[in-house]
Amino acid sequence: MRHAPYACILIAGACLFASSAWAAPTLSGGIIDDLKALEARLKSGEHAAVEAEATRQAERLAGGNASDRWARALYLQLAANAEVRRGNVQAAVEHLATARGIRGVEPAQADRWLRQEAGLRARLGDTERARELLGDWLERHDGDADAHWLMAQLQAESSRWEQAADWAQRALAGDASASQQRLGLAATALQRAGRQEEALAVLERQLAGAEDDPQAWRRAAGLAQRMGDPGRAAALWETAWRRGVLSGSDDLMQRIRLHLAAGTPARAAEILSRALEEGSLDDSLENRRLLAEAWQAARDHDRALSAWREVAERSDTAEDWLRLGQLASGWDRLELAREALKRARQGGATEASDWLASLPENEDEALDGQASAEADG
Numbered sequence: 156m157r158h159a160p161y162a163c164i165l166i167a168g169a170c171l172f173a174s175s176a177w178a179a180p181t182l183s184g185g186i187i188d189d190l191k192a193l194e195a196r197l198k199s200g201e202h203a204a205v206e207a208e209a210t211r212q213a214e215r216l217a218g219g220n221a222s223d224r225w226a227r228a229l230y231l232q233l234a235a236n237a238e239v240r241r242g243n244v245q246a247a248v249e250h251l252a253t254a255r256g257i258r259g260v261e262p263a264q265a266d267r268w269l270r271q272e273a274g275l276r277a278r279l280g281d282t283e284r285a286r287e288l289l290g291d292w293l294e295r296h297d298g299d300a301d302a303h304w305l306m307a308q309l310q311a312e313s314s315r316w317e318q319a320a321d322w323a324q325r326a327l328a329g330d331a332s333a334s335q336q337r338l339g340l341a342a343t344a345l346q347r348a349g350r351q352e353e354a355l356a357v358l359e360r361q362l363a364g365a366e367d368d369p370q371a372w373r374r375a376a377g378l379a380q381r382m383g384d385p386g387r388a389a390a391l392w393e394t395a396w397r398r399g400v401l402s403g404s405d406d407l408m409q410r411i412r413l414h415l416a417a418g419t420p421a422r423a424a425e426i427l428s429r430a431l432e433e434g435s436l437d438d439s440l441e442n443r444r445l446l447a448e449a450w451q452a453a454r455d456h457d458r459a460l461s462a463w464r465e466v467a468e469r470s471d472t473a474e475d476w477l478r479l480g481q482l483a484s485g486w487d488r489l490e491l492a493r494e495a496l497k498r499a500r501q502g503g504a505t506e507a508s509d510w511l512a513s514l515p516e517n518e519d520e521a522l523d524g525q526a527s528a529e530a531d532g
Contacts, residue, residue, distance in 0.1 A: 180221040180259070190226075193233050197240070206237035210250075221259050228254040232268070239275070248275045266292060270302070277305060282312045300330035304337055311344050319344035320353075327357070335364055335371075342374075351382045362391075369400050376413065389417035404436055411445070420452035440469050456486050467495065473502025480510060489514055 216227035235250035276285035303326035310319035323341035345354035358375040365371040372395035379388035414423035447462035480495035500507035
């Protein structure tokens with residue numbers, strides 16, 4: 156049997172209860188007493204015996220008058236209920252389908268059994284039939300949040316994402332305390348339907364009860380980032396980190412990268428610098444380079460130049476010395492610029508000579524050039 160991806164979200168109404176108010180057609184006193192006795196035995200746990208007796212009585216009443224047919228339908232309901240409790244869902248479905256198809260059964264009662272059968276078929280993984288039955292029922296009834304969630308589930312199981320999203324939004328509107336699983340279903344349906352903003356709103360609602368679910372926080376932050384809102388992604392990640400939901404070196408590195416993407420490079424640099432000092436992240440050349448880039452993006456001249464010098468000294472490549480020299484030149488740190496550019500030239504960076512030639516010969520010349528540039532501006 157195929158299990159649906161949201162089979163855990165099963166809908167109230169799948170459990171059946173024999174009616175205690177026996178409606179018209181009028182039943183004999185003996186039938187009423189027998190039905191009540193079987194119902195009592197069912198409640199006491201005699202599931203197999205009740206199913207067998209109810210089925211036998213239903214067969215005996217087949218082909219009778221209106222009263223017999225109504226009694227037969229009620230016996231079949233009891234049999235279905237017994238089978239549900241025994242875990243024989245397929246047998247329960249068959250009993251219900253037979254009961255609601257009996258001539259003379261009141262439409263309201265037939266609809267209740269129809270709704271119950273749809274829920275049971277969903278449990279079986281009979282998605283197409285369950286969706287057909289529930290759709291039929293919803294054409295005549297507004298339905299409650301449970302019915303709406305079930306329809307969203309069934310649409311999602313058939314990858315009908317637009318319809319699933321519609322039903323999920325309808326369910327959300329009537330379910331202020333939706334479970335984490337249902338919120339996850341809604342977020343998936345909305346996201347697959349391309350309704351990213353609504354999906355993110357549901358994910359953020361889901362986070363209120365996801366203190367121990369790091370994957371939920373990662374998913375929300377990832378969606379915000381894909382939507383082109385890195386600031387929101389960084390804020391979500393930061394909140395999860397501070398609450399202890401996210402931890403470890405991978406999550407710490409993602410925290411840093413999100414701050415860089417969100418336009419808060421100074422915060423990224425502070426976090427990375429502290430992590431390197433404490434040993435939370437490897438003091439590698441790659442991480443040192445990221446730190447230098449973060450301080451540079453933050454336009455913290457002293458820290459950026461110091462970080463880039465650390466990178467250049469570790470790598471000792473002409474490319475890194477050239478980058479340090481160019482940056483120092485642009486920020487009028489001429490002594491450092493000359494030193495770095497000379498090292499770059501020694502390492503084979505041909506353009507370093509042109510950069511060196513463009514530098515003022517002495518500090519006075521540099522100050523004059525700066526004053527002249529300010530005057531021209």
